[in-house]
Amino acid sequence: MLNRSNKLIQFKRFYSTTTATINNNDPPKLIKKDTIYSLSSGVGKSGVAVIRVSGPQSKNVLQSLINKEKEPKDRLATLGTFYHPTTKEPLDKGIYIWFSNPNSFTGEDVVEFHIHGGRAVIHDTLEAISTIPGTRSSQPGEFTKRSFDNGKLDLTQVEGLSDLLDAQTQHQRKIALDQMQGSIGKFYHTLRNDLIRASAYMEAFIDFGDDAELEPEIVEQSKQKILAIKEKIIQHLNDGRRGERLRDGAQIAIVGPPNAGKSSLLNLLAKRKASIVSPIPGTTRDIVEVVLDIGGYPVVVGDTAGIRHSTLDLIEKEGIEMAKERFKQSDIKLFLYDCSIHGDDADSMDLLLNIIDKNTILVFNKVDLVDKKLNWDSKRKEILDTIYQRKGFHSNYIEISCLENIGIQNLLLHLENNLKQLFEIDDKEAPLLTRVRYKEHLNDCVESLNRYIYYCDSDIVLASEELRSAIKSIGEITFSVNIDDLLDVIFKDFCIGK
Ligand SMILES: Nc1nc2c(ncn2[C@@H]2O[C@H](COP(=O)(O)OP(=O)(O)OP(=O)(O)O)[C@@H](O)[C@H]2O)c(=O)[nH]1
Numbered sequence: 001m002l003n004r005s006n007k008l009i010q011f012k013r014f015y016s017t018t019t020a021t022i023n024n025n026d027p028p029k030l031i032k033k034d035t036i037y038s039l040s041s042g043v044g045k046s047g048v049a050v051i052r053v054s055g056p057q058s059k060n061v062l063q064s065l066i067n068k069e070k071e072p073k074d075r076l077a078t079l080g081t082f083y084h085p086t087t088k089e090p091l092d093k094g095i096y097i098w099f100s101n102p103n104s105f106t107g108e109d110v111v112e113f114h115i116h117g118g119r120a121v122i123h124d125t126l127e128a129i130s131t132i133p134g135t136r137s138s139q140p141g142e143f144t145k146r147s148f149d150n151g152k153l154d155l156t157q158v159e160g161l162s163d164l165l166d167a168q169t170q171h172q173r174k175i176a177l178d179q180m181q182g183s184i185g186k187f188y189h190t191l192r193n194d195l196i197r198a199s200a201y202m203e204a205f206i207d208f209g210d211d212a213e214l215e216p217e218i219v220e221q222s223k224q225k226i227l228a229i230k231e232k233i234i235q236h237l238n239d240g241r242r243g244e245r246l247r248d249g250a251q252i253a254i255v256g257p258p259n260a261g262k263s264s265l266l267n268l269l270a271k272r273k274a275s276i277v278s279p280i281p282g283t284t285r286d287i288v289e290v291v292l293d294i295g296g297y298p299v300v301v302g303d304t305a306g307i308r309h310s311t312l313d314l315i316e317k318e319g320i321e322m323a324k325e326r327f328k329q330s331d332i333k334l335f336l337y338d339c340s341i342h343g344d345d346a347d348s349m350d351l352l353l354n355i356i357d358k359n360t361i362l363v364f365n366k367v368d369l370v371d372k373k374l375n376w377d378s379k380r381k382e383i384l385d386t387i388y389q390r391k392g393f394h395s396n397y398i399e400i401s402c403l404e405n406i407g408i409q410n411l412l413l414h415l416e417n418n419l420k421q422l423f424e425i426d427d428k429e430a431p432l433l434t435r436v437r438y439k440e441h442l443n444d445c446v447e448s449l450n451r452y453i454y455y456c457d458s459d460i461v462l463a464s465e466e467l468r469s470a471i472k473s474i475g476e477i478t479f480s481v482n483i484d485d486l487l488d489v490i491f492k493d494f495c496i497g498k
């Protein structure tokens, strides 16, 4: 029979190999590569432009450009004149910063040149760098790729960085920055580590059970721990698409009967003529979308075709179907009601009662046309009472006039509040689930854990098999887990082999 330390080695080896496809157990090594360079700041004329160089030739590049052999000081902005390495012609006067590996963005030797952002300065400096052997201009995303390869960023951080560069609104920026700094990565690391720790007790039971020092209760304990982890993952998965919504923008739909002023409202919100407005009912056919920033939240507002039964127009009919569908799918729903209609508005009322729900914001438009004292107040009361009688809730409502710009600020405040609720994170521990990719891996993980629970009492070998694939699924989210450290922790608090 194997002694314990051999078993320990076996166990370690087992974990190393089952995760070998995604984990590199050795500390990240710098692979000798081309030295890459590129303009890192935006294209076009600017006050300052930044050229970044990364790779083994970086120091050579720097010394050639400043025409001095001296050792650069680490992470210190230094003023210098840059020369062409072959013609020795001065190119520009600017600042350089040297980052020696591994303390740089890519983990390699990096030098940054902060030069004047004129076309010729940028062009000639890049050309000067290109004359140094071993250098080439970088491919898109190559600096970040090297950073990932060298273990400076895990995959979720790379994705966070990409979101940060794309962020259009304040809240998108906040979430992306958090993710780039490792919040999501850390959360998944912890989940995975917890699973490994719980499974280690299982594995030990399989391996050492016959030594009679480990009780069957251990299996039960580890099962309970794993169940708790599973619950945590499920909770995280049920975040109601908030993270994805924050990346892509929340959907707001404007629906209502023809001529209620839906397109007028869209144009007001967009501050431009995005949708055609006319007195002809049935003007809007397609869904017209505008992307907006409301209180720092990204939203996509969709203007839709006016909904009515009476039309025979096939195109309009299709537009109406699209409108209903959009209404259903949207995160925030605005129902526009023309309050200037005198006499019979049974159609509008039918439609309203048909589709309105608790979360719909009822927007009474064209208040500039009503005589409040005489009839509108009582008519509005009648509408709200009917909703209450038929649907059982008190509807949220706002009065506006698109023509005279009345109540729009109020509507925006209302929307902002709704957005705040929509995006609010009630679970302080778990970050927002920002990508479908994470969701897929987490779903795989939960499925494996369900099978683990199924096998747990009957076939412990199959059960631990499922545990391993659950662990692998989570590991795939970050793609950078060093298992050795963790195993040391496990075995320390495990006390096997002492
Ligand atoms: N007096 C007044 N007229 C308005 C107001 N809002 C919109 N209108 C007018 O109402 C008419 C219809 O406006 P639209 O914005 O085209 O209405 P819609 O709901 O998009 O109409 P469809 O696309 O046909 O369903 C236009 O003549 C607008 O100028 C308002 O607040 N007050």
Ligand SMILES: [K+]
Binding pocket: 258, 259, 277, 278, 279, 280, 281, 282, 283, 284
């Ligand atoms: K219209």
Ligand SMILES: [Mg+2]
Binding pocket: 262, 263, 264, 275, 276, 277, 283, 284, 303, 304, 305, 306
């Ligand atoms: Mg319209």
